[in-house]
Amino acid sequence: MVSPSEAIARRAKLAFDAASQRLPSGSRGDAVRNNALLKIKTHLEANKAEIQSANEKDMALAKELVAQGKLSSSLVSRLDLFSKPGKWQGMLDGLEDVARLPSPLDECTFAKRLAEPSGSSGALDLYRITCPIGVLLCIFEARPEVIVNIAALAIKSGNAAILKGGKESVNTAAVMARVLADALASTEIPRDFIQTVETREDVAGLLQQDKYVDLVIPRGSNALVRSIQQQATMAVMGHADGLCCAYVHDDAPLEGTLGSVLESKTDYPAACNSLETLLLHEVHLEGPMWLALSASLIRAGVTLHCDARSLDALSLNQALDRSKLVAATDDDFDTEYLDLHLAVKTVTSLDEAITHINTHGSHHTDAIFTKALAEQTQQEQEHESAAGTFVRSVSSANVYVNASTRFADGFRYGFGTEVGISTGKTHARGPVGLEGLVIYKYVIRGQGNGPQRSADFTASGRQWSHADVEKRYPQL
């Protein structure tokens, strides 16, 4: 008996294989994929009314739950695809934006001549060519437009995908899924290339289908991501926590540190790249830095959870709103507040700061504030700077010198799109663009009509060359 999950996963794999066989390589294949994205756009536009009525149904149900206190009201606005100006159109335009990005496929990233011709054996060449991963399982929460975003990224990168949205958007998702499938059916990409599933049970089953599903990409709450990481028998790309730290070194410049730290905490506190822990070199307990930082953070509404020394240093400052000053507990330094709270700890050295970050941080984004490069004396530049030590020692996806943690984002990095941010240590790390959805295959081309045998290199004295050759898709 084939389980429903296995059937879905198998269909995805067959659709992937069929597309691999059908779609040409290089720019002709990219054109087919881009055409499919534009077809999806047209079909969504043509079915706007139906999608809108499904979306209204979802919102009505959600509002009832909100009235019963079972759902937060912010969820209704995330569900809503039409009231907010530009949201629907932004989703449609996103399809064109993705189509315009350079294809991540069929790139030659490595090329060597393994051996020159010898006897009847022609030259032997090795190429490394980027290619799709296979079948993706993408799990995300309420916002229904994510279905279209992720479908676009999957199609552009040549990966089949199974999508699971939040249960609150189930009616919208069902209509959009049908429209997507209809759009694909009018292209060379198989209808099953993008599938959607609706229940947690479907997901639980799919997380065991490592024979067919190659990569899971969860986006959502810490609990969701962690549960998926625990259940999945295949690779998972994403991040559960964003416990970002900033360390203010003894020589940090006042103006830059103040502005960047403040933005790190307050620009969008619910984001994964927001600041959660501030590490303060003890020299700043006296002097203007800590006074200025605490004052401006509190003024911005932030509650500071301070260790004893940093709290004590503010004890005489009557100008501060004392209700925003709290004594920190150990737990504060392991907490991702996602809110206007900040843990503050005094450290006596750069090393202590690094150790704290590697132990308590979540390997997402961490920053040091320190004397700028241009301010360093000739003599200082001859030794490793604090920034240099910090960057090589902090084991995180994004390590910043004198910059807000909020820069950790695929669009800000110039990737044109973002699949997510990964805190994993393999495959892709940090903001992940289309590059993170591809892998590579090694291609060997033997020329001539004679045999190409490895034993000739030991038995018959054929010589390895291993010379670099031009990196381009091989003529075959």
Add this chain to the structure above:
Amino acid sequence: MVSPSEAIARRAKLAFDAASQRLPSGSRGDAVRNNALLKIKTHLEANKAEIQSANEKDMALAKELVAQGKLSSSLVSRLDLFSKPGKWQGMLDGLEDVARLPSPLDECTFAKRLAEPSGSSGALDLYRITCPIGVLLCIFEARPEVIVNIAALAIKSGNAAILKGGKESVNTAAVMARVLADALASTEIPRDFIQTVETREDVAGLLQQDKYVDLVIPRGSNALVRSIQQQATMAVMGHADGLCCAYVHDDAPLEGTLGSVLESKTDYPAACNSLETLLLHEVHLEGPMWLALSASLIRAGVTLHCDARSLDALSLNQALDRSKLVAATDDDFDTEYLDLHLAVKTVTSLDEAITHINTHGSHHTDAIFTKALAEQTQQEQEHESAAGTFVRSVSSANVYVNASTRFADGFRYGFGTEVGISTGKTHARGPVGLEGLVIYKYVIRGQGNGPQRSADFTASGRQWSHADVEKRYPQL
């Protein structure tokens, strides 16, 4: 209560963090690591007698088990580190070889200017720098020299490692582990950077320590690898199966196909890159190709498990040793023989061959034999060749045109070393060299003394640049 596995994993993580903090970046860090490799060599040489006596103990125990029929005799020769000339010395020389390889660390693989200076904010730059993954768990079988090989690769790539060898080499491994730790204690690399564990229970516990262990690399039998893939809660790199296929297209050249296919099957049948299934275009059932292939394979001792059509085509050939011709069952096409057996199937088209390979192969190494590029007419070159379709459609780590599957190997690819061959679809695929043991971090450097805020790009009109800048390790 901290479990023994957790304690070991935690020590490895602490050793990794300590080394990250202690070792400088660039060539100075590489020099420290290379020095450690040479120290290990010296310590192994100085402790040869003790290692030899431990190795003799392991062999004596293994021989007893062989006498009782509980172990295969080939295992004793794999255990034996000293009788075979050059084995011990080769292990020592390997340390120097790895030291001589270019460091995979601290390479800048991407660099962009995010923004030009603006007001008091200096320029903002983004770099992607290669760095170690963290803690590796490497599991392998009998040969004790693998401990030293893998320790060398881990140290060179900056990764802490926990090693588990075969239980038959436990005495040798224990002495070598102590010698390794002593050697490291005389360097700047922490003693716990390389640890060994002895039991399956240790491994089972470590496979749950995803908080500390980042990547598992199993090398050994299919059953071992598959069981680890099932148990591990972190990324696993390797391959369980090597079910390699060769497809002989209708226009394949006789001489080259014959030589390459024969070597693929017979050069080293127990290797993962040996041929297991031959797919034959039906045109070859009549004509010289199948006659020549079957005759030379059988002459080399190969038993052919043929489908009905290919078997039938040989029915009139009285010169063949009929005992080597067997009717294939369905199972034969899903079997990795690792022996002088070969499944043979007739296909009617390139597409059928591709579908068979994507369905029954193990995504390791698959080859097509077809008309060489130089033989194609101008008109043929204007359309996609069979080789072109095969290469883009076959979803395997190594896809070959007119070459023996035996080329799938890191040394043959010119990587200088091989961690293993991966059939995974993420991180690293195919033969994996030192590059497969690193990941990257994104480094942002804000210049000047002013703040670096993402909001300035929306609120204050600061402009993104995203211009390419020189790819080099940033001055900090």
